[in-house]
C-alpha cells in the first residue's frame with residue numbers, strides 16, 4: 001500500500017480488496033466495543049441496513065435535488081423527523097456532512113442575519129471555553145471575532161460571564177447540549193435569553209446530544225429543556241453520524257423557521273455557469289450518507305433509539321459509579337448522559353489511557369486539564385465489565401509507568 005504511484009496495469013478486484021482489508025490491520029477495534037468515540041455501533045442489524053442503503057446511493061449526487069428527487073425527499077424527511085424530535089414544528093434545515101459543517105453553516109447564517117437585519121460589519125461570537133473547536137474554525141474561516149468566556153465549576157457555560165461579552169456586534173451566542181469535553185449540558189434557556197437581548201442568533205450545539213437527550217428524557221434521565229421549546233433558540237445541530245448510529249458524513253442543521261434558514265443558503269448567478277445555489281460548503285455531494293441515515297432512522301424508529309439510549313446511559317452510569325470507587329481517578333463535572341471525562345487524582349491520567357491503549361482500548365485524551373474523554377455508545381455495553389477491570393488495573397499501574405503525554409486530537413501529517 002505504500003507504492004509511490006498508482007499501478008500502471010490495473011489490479012484484479014479481489015487483490016485490491018484484500019489489500020484494503022489488510023490496510024485496516026492496526027485500526028481501532030470498534031467492532032468489539034473497544035473504542036469510546038469515533039465510531040458508534042448500533043449493532044449488526046443497523047450496520048447491515050446502512051450498508052445496503054449505502055450501496056443503493058453510493059454513486060448519486062445530492063448537488064441537484066431536481067435530478068434526484070429521491071435525495072430531495074430523503075433530506076426533507078431527515079430534517080422533518082429531526083425537527084419533530086427537537087420540538088420545532090416550524091423548524092427547517094438542511095442535511096450537512098457532519099457536526100463541523102453544521103456549525104460552520106450556523107455561524108455563516110448568524111453572520112448573514114446580523115449583517116442584513118442589523119447592519120453589523122464586525123460580527124462577534126460569544127461562547128464559553130467548553131464550546132467545540134468548530135466554532136473557532138468557523139470564526140477563522142468567515143471573519144468573525146470570538147469572545148470566549150470561562151466556565152463554571154461544573155464546566156458549563158456561565159451566562160453571567162457571557163453577559164459581559166454580549167453587545168451590539170454580537171451575531172451569535174452559543175450553548176451546548178451537552179458540551180463535548182465534560183459532557184455537561186449548558187443552561188440553554190439563560191443563554192438563549194441573553195442572545196435575544198440584542199436580537200442575535202442562539203445556536204445550540206447538540207451534535208452529541210441531539211439523538212440522545214430527547215430519548216433520555218423519555219427514559220427518565222434528567223433533562224432540563226434545551227431544544228426549540230426554549231425561547232430565543234434560533235438553530236440546533238444534531239449529528240446522525242454520532243449517536244444516531246448512521247455511518248459517517250451526516251448531520252442535520254435546523255433553524256427555528258424558514259425565514260432564519262434563508263441565511264444559510266448561498267445563491268449566485270454572476271458567472272458563465274448559470275444559477276448556482278447551495279445550502280452547504282460542499283458542491284457535489286454524496287447521496288450515500290443521507291440514504292444510509294434515512295435507512296438507520298427508519299429501521300430503528302423511536303423505540304429502537306430509546307432502547308439504544310437506555311443501554312448507553314446505563315453503561316455510562318455504571319462507568320461513573322466505578323470511577324467514583326477507584327482511588328486515583330475522578331470525574332470532571334456532573335455529566336448525566338453519555339459523555340464523561342476522567343482525571344487523575346494524584347496520578348497522571350494520561351498514563352492510565354496509555355496502559356488501556358496497550359490492552360486494545362481506544363480513549364481520546366484532552367485538556368486542560370489532562371483527562372481521558374469517553375463517549376459511551378451502545379456498542380460498549382457488552383464489554384463494560386472487562387473495561388472496568390482494565391481501568392482498575394491501569395489506575396493501579398499508572399504511578400509506576402512512564403509519563404504519557406497528550407495525543408493530538410487530529411494531526412494533519
Ligand SMILES: *Cc1c(COP(=O)(O)O)cnc(C)c1O
Nearest residue numbers: 098099100132179180205207208
Ligand atoms: C462531534 C462534535 C462536533 C463536531 O462534529 P464533527 O461531526 O466531528 O464534525 C461539534 N460539537 C460537538 C458537541 C461534538 O460532539
